[in-house]
Amino acid sequence: xxxxxxxxxxxxxxxxxxxxxxxxxxxxxxxxxxxxxxxxxxxxxxxxxxxxxxxxxxxxxxxxxxxxxxxxxxxxxxxxxxxxxxxxxxxxxxxxxxxxxxxxxxxxxxxxxxxxxxxxxxxxxxxxxxxxxxxxxxxxxxxxxxxxxxxxxxxxxxxxxxxxxxxxxxxxxxxxxxxxxxxxxxxxxxxxxxxxxxxxxxxxxxxxxxxxxxxxxxxxxxxxxxxxxxxxxxxxxxxxxxxxxxxxxxxxxxxxxxxxxxxxxxxxxxxxxxxxxxxxxxxxxxxxxxxxxxxxxxxxxxxxxxxxxxxxxxxxxxxxxxxxxxxxxxxxxxxxxxxxx
Numbered sequence: 001x002x003x004x005x006x007x008x009x010x011x012x013x014x015x016x017x018x019x020x021x022x023x024x025x026x027x028x029x030x031x032x033x034x035x036x037x038x039x040x041x042x043x044x045x046x047x048x049x050x051x052x053x054x055x056x057x058x059x060x061x062x063x064x065x066x067x068x069x070x071x072x073x074x075x076x077x078x079x080x081x082x083x084x085x086x087x088x089x090x091x092x093x094x095x096x097x098x099x100x101x102x103x104x105x106x107x108x109x110x111x112x113x114x115x116x117x118x119x120x121x122x123x124x125x126x127x128x129x130x131x132x133x134x135x136x137x138x139x140x141x142x143x144x145x146x147x148x149x150x151x152x153x154x155x156x157x158x159x160x161x162x163x164x165x166x167x168x169x170x171x172x173x174x175x176x177x178x179x180x181x182x183x184x185x186x187x188x189x190x191x192x193x194x195x196x197x198x199x200x201x202x203x204x205x206x207x208x209x210x211x212x213x214x215x216x217x218x219x220x221x222x223x224x225x226x227x228x229x230x231x232x233x234x235x236x237x238x239x240x241x242x243x244x245x246x247x248x249x250x251x252x253x254x255x256x257x258x259x260x261x262x263x264x265x266x267x268x269x270x271x272x273x274x275x276x277x278x279x280x281x282x283x284x285x286x287x288x289x290x291x292x293x294x295x296x297x298x299x300x301x302x303x304x305x306x307x308x309x310x311x312x313x314x315x316x317x318x319x320x321x322x323x324x325x326x327x328x329x330x331x332x333x334x335x336x337x338x339x340x341x
Contacts, residue, residue, distance in 0.1 A: 020303020073102065073108065122151055130214070135167050141231075141282060160202055175206065280304070
């Protein structure tokens with residue numbers, strides 16, 4: 001198995017990305033093809049004493065900027081590290097793609113180069129957020145700001161498969177994010193999506209509220225990309241604020257510092273539970289190929305785990321399972337329509 005890694009993506013460039021790929025190779029036995037400026041990548045490999053590892057380099061002369069318009073990245077940067085990495089997956093030279101670069105460009109290039117799975121209108125980003133029951137999958141986390149109800153239904157099916165195959169939930173509970181739990185709450189989009197989800201074979205628990213992302217009530221929360229991205233960014237900011245406040249209070253006096261020292265193991269365990277780098281990145285579900293998008297500010301650990309998640313995606317055959325699930329739901333819908341006729 002080989003993972004194509006966009007070595008030029010992210011806020012820190014090849015220094016961090018190459019180190020993450022090297023860590024994935026040394027610690028997990030996962031090979032990769034690093035795509036980008038060959039000279040810069042090889043300098044990092046020498047610095048890390050990784051020349052003998054099963055890691056190869058594919059040169060790409062262009063880089064997609066973090067603020068660059070996705071349409072421009074597709075049309076004008078045909079030799080970007082992101083596009084070349086996607087082409088390696090399309091041609092079968094690599095099994096999956098990992099990038100910490102421009103999310104919009106990753107989606108646009110993924111759709112243009114790899115295409116989408118049968119039965120999928122638009123790909124969606126699935127973010128695994130820590131909760132009292134382990135992890136809750138939030139989908140969509142930013143790829144589609146104005147989807148249709150049918151697309152929300154597709155997101156739910158894809159999120160169900162991801163939660164089952166990768167997160168490990170045997171029968172994931174699927175909820176539709178709304179402004180209240182009662183049936184009929186929400187806008188026109190959520191009410192239409194509710195009806196489609198209610199008639200599906202998914203373990204649909206109905207409308208859920210924002211608090212249910214973290215309290216463990218459901219395993220998959222379905223929403224549009226606008227709302228989902230706001231939820232994601234608020235969550236990130238809240239986690240940073242709470243961490244800073246706890247650190248400030250624990251260092252306020254001698255008794256607090258003593259208590260912090262005694263509770264260090266518990267704090268370390270909690271930090272690991274809420275650490276986004278443990279999941280590495282968010283998959284772009286619906287692309288005809290495994291594509292993992294890492295945070296732009298990802299440290300080495302996040303890139304390493306992004307490569308791991310990409311490999312798990314391939315091993316578990318997630319895309320095949322998504323296709324099978326969508327086909328089954330289509331047959332079920334046809335049966336309902338036929339019954340009404």
